[in-house]
Amino acid sequence: MAYLTVRGLVKVDVNNSFLDYESETAPIEQRKRSLTRKLVDIIEYACNNSAAARERFDALDLSPHDFREINDLEKLSTFDKNDILNTQVKNPPFGGMLGVDQKNIRRIYRSPGPIYEPGERVYEDTRWAQAFRAIGIGPGDIAINTFSYHMTLFGFWLDDSLNRIGATVIPSGPGNTDVQIELMARLKVNAYLGTPSFLHSLSEKAISLGYDLKKDMKLKYGFVAAEMLSERLRKNLEDSFGMRLLQSYGTADIGCLGFECRSCSGMHVPEDVIVEILDPETRESLPPGKIGEIVATNFCREYPLIRFATGDLSYLIDEQCDCGRTSSRLGRILGRVDQLTKVRGMFIHPSQITEAMSGFPEIERCQLIVERSEHRDSITLLAKLQPSAVHNDNFKRSIEDALRNVVKLRIEVDFVEGDGFIESEKLIIDKREWD
Ligand SMILES: [Zn+2]
Numbered sequence: 001m002a003y004l005t006v007r008g009l010v011k012v013d014v015n016n017s018f019l020d021y022e023s024e025t026a027p028i029e030q031r032k033r034s035l036t037r038k039l040v041d042i043i044e045y046a047c048n049n050s051a052a053a054r055e056r057f058d059a060l061d062l063s064p065h066d067f068r069e070i071n072d073l074e075k076l077s078t079f080d081k082n083d084i085l086n087t088q089v090k091n092p093p094f095g096g097m098l099g100v101d102q103k104n105i106r107r108i109y110r111s112p113g114p115i116y117e118p119g120e121r122v123y124e125d126t127r128w129a130q131a132f133r134a135i136g137i138g139p140g141d142i143a144i145n146t147f148s149y150h151m152t153l154f155g156f157w158l159d160d161s162l163n164r165i166g167a168t169v170i171p172s173g174p175g176n177t178d179v180q181i182e183l184m185a186r187l188k189v190n191a192y193l194g195t196p197s198f199l200h201s202l203s204e205k206a207i208s209l210g211y212d213l214k215k216d217m218k219l220k221y222g223f224v225a226a227e228m229l230s231e232r233l234r235k236n237l238e239d240s241f242g243m244r245l246l247q248s249y250g251t252a253d254i255g256c257l258g259f260e261c262r263s264c265s266g267m268h269v270p271e272d273v274i275v276e277i278l279d280p281e282t283r284e285s286l287p288p289g290k291i292g293e294i295v296a297t298n299f300c301r302e303y304p305l306i307r308f309a310t311g312d313l314s315y316l317i318d319e320q321c322d323c324g325r326t327s328s329r330l331g332r333i334l335g336r337v338d339q340l341t342k343v344r345g346m347f348i349h350p351s352q353i354t355e356a357m358s359g360f361p362e363i364e365r366c367q368l369i370v371e372r373s374e375h376r377d378s379i380t381l382l383a384k385l386q387p388s389a390v391h392n393d394n395f396k397r398s399i400e401d402a403l404r405n406v407v408k409l410r411i412e413v414d415f416v417e418g419d420g421f422i423e424s425e426k427l428i429i430d431k432r433e434w435d
Contacts (some may be wrong), residue, residue: 024130024325031326035274036069045069046304052087053304070274070369074285078278078309079296084253085113092399094118099301109153111252117153120302127270128161131259134268134323135221136193139166144184146174146194147226151371153252154226158193167191174198177205184217189220196229196237203240219243225250228333249290249333251312254296254305258330263322266329270379273298275330277316280308280337280347288318291338291347294330311337314351341430343370343377346409350427353381356406360399362389367421368411372432379411382420391415 025033028030046053051397056079057063066075087095093108093116100120106117109276137143143162149171162169170187175192180202183189192199199222203213211217222237222245229247238245246260249267257275258267269275272323276285277292286292294310313334321329334351343347353368366383381403385391403411414420422429 006074011340019182022144024268024327026326028326031271032070035128038272039070039073039274040064040067041299042297042301042304043306045301046099046306049099049301050304053097053306055096056306071285073274073297073307076307077305078283079268080309080311081115081253082114084115088116092116094303097303097305097328099304104302107153107156109252110151115253117252118303119153119156120300121133121156123160125255125272125300126159126161126164127250127256127259127272128157128248129164130142130268130270131246131256132161132165132167132191132223134259134261134325135191135223135244135246136262137165137221137223139164141167141191142187142189143167143191143193143223144170144172144180144189146172146192146198147181149173157255158223162193177202181206181209181211184219185211188218191220191223192219192243193223195226195227196233196247197227199224199237199245200233203237213240214242217241222246223248233434249312249330251308251310254298254308255300257294257296257310257387261323261325262319265321266317267329268321268325268327268329270327275316275328276307277314280313280340281342286315286326288316291315291334313337313340339428341370341428343379344409346378346407348407348409348428352406353403353427356402357399359402362386362395365418365421366427367424368428369422370428370430372430377432379409381411381413382416383413384416384418384420 047057047064057075060076062075067074070383084095087097098118104121105118106121109117109119111117143279145155145158147155147158150173155173157173159169170183170189172183219241220243222243224245225248234245243393244262246264248256248259250256256270257273258269260267260331274297276295277290278284278295279286279292291313294312294314296308297306298304313336315331317329317331320326335349339350341376356361362385364386366381369380369382371378383399399412399413
């Protein structure tokens with residue numbers, strides 16, 4: 001197989017099989033050994049170099065010697081954005097979380113909170129580059145990066161990663177649709193980086209300006225992130241431009257945690273990160289298939305994050321993917337942990353209701369009500385139907401079956417008129433009161 005080495009860092013497979021790293025196809029046991037080595041190393045490094053990390057370990061009376069395998073991570077409690085915020089307020093700018101002297105920090109970014117993130121002098125993380133290669137982007141491609149370079153790190157991360165794989169980048173940032181369209185058409189841009197909704201806006205604007213999306217634009221690859229991508233919008237954009245559109249997932253704190261390959265069956269966890277799924281309540285690590293909170297550990301010496309809880313919900317898929325990569329995959333991002341409601345020992349998330357209802361266009365609006373009387377929980381779906389729909393028992397039962405399939409709980413359906421809803425934008429209303 002022919003390889004081209006770009007900047008001596010990453011092997012690019014010029015035969016276009018979209019697999020760059022031998023490690024991506026390594027046997028699972030080999031990956032586990034490599035991740036274990038990196039974990040032991042980063043824990044020791046963080047304890048010796050980051051005051052905040054050391055404090056977390058000391059508080060639980062743990063030392064690096066207590067961490068010899070990946071499962072040992074369960075000994076350490078997780079931390080989240082609020083914890084970062086609190087520690088930064090007490091000890092600005094980084095709350096003692098840096099693993100290097102501040103003079104080795106190239107940039108300081110800002111996320112809502114505000115939370116300040118450090119940018120290392122040399123960006124060595126290869127995870128976004130893996131995501132690009134999985135789409136097919138490589139040397140010679142011209143990418144337009146519509147993610148922001150202002151204050152936030154995402155634009156820069158992607159920019160550096162494109163450089164790493166030998167692609168050319170146009171740092172356009174968001175907004176300015178007319179100029180974006182001119183750049184895309186005149187410079188024969190063949191890769192789009194941005195949100196799916198912005199690409200949709202660009203397509204509408206381009207059509208209104210008289211462009212033919214397939215003839216005048218040369219888009220072949222789309223990398224989308226930072227937003228949910230519906231299958232309908234994906235298909236719509238892929239068909240309009242004649243391109244492939246794949247999504248990735250990550251956070252501003254810890255970087256890439258998942259990317260789709262061309263098989264589109266979940267998002268591969270990249271090399272160089274450990275992703276766990278935890279039960280939102282018990283904090284136990286969950287096996288593949290079980291929905292829980294995404295918790296991640298990176299190996300970044302400048303900013304080591306060990307067991308960072310993202311607040312996002314998903315599940316792991318362990319079956320081998322057609323593309324040949326052997327890593328686990330994250331399923332769909334189902335939403336935020338704080339939107340979960342627990343009923344009869346099961347979690348319900350608004351996205352599950354939306355999923356169950358997607359097969360019923362006759363439903364104009366719905367709301368799920370959770371109540372409790374005599375120490376028993378009951379769940380009712382209030383549904384308002386289109387005027388033309390038939391309100392019969394068979395239809396009611398088919399909705400109840402669809403709900404049971406997705407939520408795994410018995411939910412009664414009640415057809416109501418418009419004023420039967422509770423005044424709230426929320427899809428799930430929990431009316432239970434606890435003494
Ligand atoms: Zn794959």
